[in-house]
Amino acid sequence: MDNVFLYSGLYLAFLMLLSLYRPLFGPTVVDRMIGVNAIGSKTTVLLILIGLIFHRVEMFVDIALAYAMLNFLAVLAASRYFQKRKGLYDEAM
Amino acid sequence: MDIIVCLFLFAGLFFFTGGAVGILRFPDFYCRLHPAGKLDTLGLLLALIGLALFNLHHFSLGTLLTSAKIILIVVFVFLASPTATHAIVDAGVRAGLAPWTKGEKRR
Amino acid sequence: MKIIGLIIAVLTGALLIYGTVDFPGWADPASPASTHLSPHFIEKTMEETSVPNIVTAVLADYRSYDTMFETTVIFSGGVVCFILLRIFRRKEPEDRLYRHVLTGATIRVKEGGKIPPDSDDFERIDTLWTPHDLIIKTVCRLLIPFIQLFGLYVIAHGHHSPGGGFQGGVILGASIMLLAISQDLRTAVQRMREKVDALLSPTGVFIYAGTGALCLLLGLNFMDYSALASVLYVDPVTARSHGILIVEIGVGVAVMATIIWIYNNLSSAGKYDEGL
Amino acid sequence: MEKKGEENLPQGPLANLNEEYISVRSAQGRRVLFYPFALTFIIMLGVWVVLSGKFDPFHLSLGLISCAIVSYLSCDLLFPSPKIKGLLRQWARFIRYVPWLMVEIIKANLHVTYLVFHPRMMELIDPKIVKFRSKLQSDLALVTFANSITLTPGTITVDVSIDGDFKVHAIDKASGDPLPGAMEANIAKAFGEV
Structure with a gap:
C-alpha cells in the first residue's frame, strides 16, 4: 500500500505543478487566486498521504487541518484586499 | 478492503485531474471557477474518505478518532470551499469582469 | 544615504558568511552537537521531562531562555507597529454612513446628525464602501468558534502533537482576523478591544518570564521547572512537563494578541476605522 | 445578524425593537445568555474529544477550560438569536x-x-x-x-x-x-x- 500512496502523492504533486500555470500566467489577479486555491486543496490531501507513508497520520492530520483553515483565510483575505484596495486587472495592463 | 480504499483514492485523483485540466482549458475566469470549486471539493472528499478507511486497518480507539479527524477536515472543506469560491467570484464581479460568452476569443 | 545602507548590508552579510566558515560540516556526525547534545535530548527527554515530543521539550525547557526572547521579539514587533502606525488624533469624517440592518438601506448622516450609537438597528459602515456579503458573513460566523477551539487544542497538546504556543497563537489570532475580514474591523475590535490586545501581549511575555523567575525564587536555576514541584504538588519530572505547558500558554497569549494588534494597525493604517 | 422578511418588520417606531434582533454588532454590551452558552459548550466538548483523543483527567480538564473559554468568547457567533426552540x-x-x-x-x-x-x-x-x-x-x-x-x-x-x-x-x-x-x-x- 505504501507504494500506492507514494505514487498517488507524486501524481498530486504533478497536478499541483499543472495548476501552477494559472498563478504564474493568469491574465487577471483573480485567475491567480483560483490557481492558489486549487493548489491549497490538493496540499491538504498530500499532507495526509505523507502522514500515511510515514505511519504518523495522527500528527499530520493536525497539520492538514491547520493548513486547510489558513488556506481558507488566505483566499478570503486576498479576495477582500483586491476588491477593496486595488484595481483587479493585471498589474501589467 | 485495500481495493475499496484504492477505488476511492483513484476516484479522488481522477476528479483532481479534471480540476487541474479544467483550470487550464476553460476560456475565462468564471468558467475556470467551476472545476476549481467543484471538482477539487469532491476529489478531496473521495480521497480523504479512502484514506480514513485505510487508517481503520488496525482498529482501535486511536485510529477511529484519527479517522474522525480526517472526516472533520472534509466537513470543514465542504463549508469553506464554496465560500472561498464565492469570495473570489465576488471580487471578480465587483471589478467589473465581464463573463465570456459564446463565440468570443478565449482569455 | 541608500548607498551607505547597501554597503552596510553587504558588509554584514559578508561577515556572517565568513563566520559560518568555521562551523562544522553540514550534518557532520562528528560535530560536537551530534556527539553530545542530540543523543542526550533523544535518550533522556522522556525520563527527564515526560514529554513525548522532543522538539517541544527542547524548545520550552532545554532552550527556554532562547524561546523567551523569541516571544519578546514578537511582542516588540507589535509595539513597533503600534508606535509607527497608530494615529490618535484625527478628524471625524464629515459624513458617516450607516446601514439599516433589517432592510439593507444605506443612510448618510451629515456632520452633527445623530443616530443613537448603541442601537442594534443601524450599523456603521465605511466611507470607502464595505461589501455586505451574506454568505461569507454567515459561514465565517459558524466557523470561528471551531477555529478557536482548534487553536486552544494545539496549544494544550504541544506535548503530543506538532504544535505549541506559537502555532496555536497564530490560529487563535487568525480566528479574530477572520471576523475582521468577513465583517469589518470595527466588529472585531469591539470583540477584542485595543486595550485588551495591548495588555494581553505583554501578559504573555510576563507569564513566560514569571515562570522562570518563580523557579529562581524557589531556589533553583532560572527556568528550571522542577522547582515548581513544591508549588504544584507533583514530582519534579511532572513539574517540568507542566512548566512547559504554562510557558506554552504564555507564548500562545503573546502571539495571539500581537498578531491581532499588528493586523489591526496594518489593515487600517493605524486609524482603526476601515479594515481590509 | 438576523434577517427578517417583509411581514416580520416591526410596525411601530424602530426604537422599540426587542432582543430578537440582537445582532453580532451589539458585542459592546454583550450579554452571555445561558442556553446558547450551554449548547455551544456541549458542541465544543464533542469536537474536543474528537480532536484530543486523550481521556486522562488532566487533558479532559484542559478541554473543559478551553471549551468554556470558546463558549464565553463566541457563543453569540454560533447562536446569534437566543431562541433555540426546535x-x-x-x-x-x-x-x-x-x-x-x-x-x-x-x-x-x-x-x-x-x-x-x-x-x-x-x-x-x-x-x-x-x-x-x-x-x-x-x-x-x-x-x-x-x-x-x-x-x-x-x-x-x-x-x-x-x-x-x-x-x-x-x-x-x-x-x-x-x-x-x-x-x-x-x-x-x-x-x-x-
Missing part, C-alpha cells in the same frame, strides 16, 4: 437533506468532468447569468442554498442579496435552467419553511 428537530431535518445533496454533487461533478475532457469543450459550454428570486427566509437557509448551488450542476452563486435575490453563473443551458427547482423545495423542507 433547533434539534431542524438539525435532524438538515441531516436528512445531506444525502440528497451528495447525490446531486456527484452528478454535477460527472457533468463538469465530461465537459472538461470533451475535445470540443468550447462549443458545448454557453455561460450565462441566471437571475431569480428565492422564497427562503432565514439567513442560514439562504446561505445553504447558495453554497449548494455552488457545489452542484455547473452553477456558481455570484451574488445573494438579503432579500433572496440570486445571481447565478451557469456554465451551460442544461445546468442553468432547472433553478431554483427541486433544491429550493428540499432546503425549504429542511429548514421548515414550507
Whole structure:
C-alpha cells in the first residue's frame, strides 16, 4: 500500500505543478487566486498521504487541518484586499 | 478492503485531474471557477474518505478518532470551499469582469 | 544615504558568511552537537521531562531562555507597529454612513446628525464602501468558534502533537482576523478591544518570564521547572512537563494578541476605522 | 445578524425593537445568555474529544477550560438569536437533506468532468447569468442554498442579496435552467419553511 500512496502523492504533486500555470500566467489577479486555491486543496490531501507513508497520520492530520483553515483565510483575505484596495486587472495592463 | 480504499483514492485523483485540466482549458475566469470549486471539493472528499478507511486497518480507539479527524477536515472543506469560491467570484464581479460568452476569443 | 545602507548590508552579510566558515560540516556526525547534545535530548527527554515530543521539550525547557526572547521579539514587533502606525488624533469624517440592518438601506448622516450609537438597528459602515456579503458573513460566523477551539487544542497538546504556543497563537489570532475580514474591523475590535490586545501581549511575555523567575525564587536555576514541584504538588519530572505547558500558554497569549494588534494597525493604517 | 422578511418588520417606531434582533454588532454590551452558552459548550466538548483523543483527567480538564473559554468568547457567533426552540428537530431535518445533496454533487461533478475532457469543450459550454428570486427566509437557509448551488450542476452563486435575490453563473443551458427547482423545495423542507 505504501507504494500506492507514494505514487498517488507524486501524481498530486504533478497536478499541483499543472495548476501552477494559472498563478504564474493568469491574465487577471483573480485567475491567480483560483490557481492558489486549487493548489491549497490538493496540499491538504498530500499532507495526509505523507502522514500515511510515514505511519504518523495522527500528527499530520493536525497539520492538514491547520493548513486547510489558513488556506481558507488566505483566499478570503486576498479576495477582500483586491476588491477593496486595488484595481483587479493585471498589474501589467 | 485495500481495493475499496484504492477505488476511492483513484476516484479522488481522477476528479483532481479534471480540476487541474479544467483550470487550464476553460476560456475565462468564471468558467475556470467551476472545476476549481467543484471538482477539487469532491476529489478531496473521495480521497480523504479512502484514506480514513485505510487508517481503520488496525482498529482501535486511536485510529477511529484519527479517522474522525480526517472526516472533520472534509466537513470543514465542504463549508469553506464554496465560500472561498464565492469570495473570489465576488471580487471578480465587483471589478467589473465581464463573463465570456459564446463565440468570443478565449482569455 | 541608500548607498551607505547597501554597503552596510553587504558588509554584514559578508561577515556572517565568513563566520559560518568555521562551523562544522553540514550534518557532520562528528560535530560536537551530534556527539553530545542530540543523543542526550533523544535518550533522556522522556525520563527527564515526560514529554513525548522532543522538539517541544527542547524548545520550552532545554532552550527556554532562547524561546523567551523569541516571544519578546514578537511582542516588540507589535509595539513597533503600534508606535509607527497608530494615529490618535484625527478628524471625524464629515459624513458617516450607516446601514439599516433589517432592510439593507444605506443612510448618510451629515456632520452633527445623530443616530443613537448603541442601537442594534443601524450599523456603521465605511466611507470607502464595505461589501455586505451574506454568505461569507454567515459561514465565517459558524466557523470561528471551531477555529478557536482548534487553536486552544494545539496549544494544550504541544506535548503530543506538532504544535505549541506559537502555532496555536497564530490560529487563535487568525480566528479574530477572520471576523475582521468577513465583517469589518470595527466588529472585531469591539470583540477584542485595543486595550485588551495591548495588555494581553505583554501578559504573555510576563507569564513566560514569571515562570522562570518563580523557579529562581524557589531556589533553583532560572527556568528550571522542577522547582515548581513544591508549588504544584507533583514530582519534579511532572513539574517540568507542566512548566512547559504554562510557558506554552504564555507564548500562545503573546502571539495571539500581537498578531491581532499588528493586523489591526496594518489593515487600517493605524486609524482603526476601515479594515481590509 | 438576523434577517427578517417583509411581514416580520416591526410596525411601530424602530426604537422599540426587542432582543430578537440582537445582532453580532451589539458585542459592546454583550450579554452571555445561558442556553446558547450551554449548547455551544456541549458542541465544543464533542469536537474536543474528537480532536484530543486523550481521556486522562488532566487533558479532559484542559478541554473543559478551553471549551468554556470558546463558549464565553463566541457563543453569540454560533447562536446569534437566543431562541433555540426546535433547533434539534431542524438539525435532524438538515441531516436528512445531506444525502440528497451528495447525490446531486456527484452528478454535477460527472457533468463538469465530461465537459472538461470533451475535445470540443468550447462549443458545448454557453455561460450565462441566471437571475431569480428565492422564497427562503432565514439567513442560514439562504446561505445553504447558495453554497449548494455552488457545489452542484455547473452553477456558481455570484451574488445573494438579503432579500433572496440570486445571481447565478451557469456554465451551460442544461445546468442553468432547472433553478431554483427541486433544491429550493428540499432546503425549504429542511429548514421548515414550507
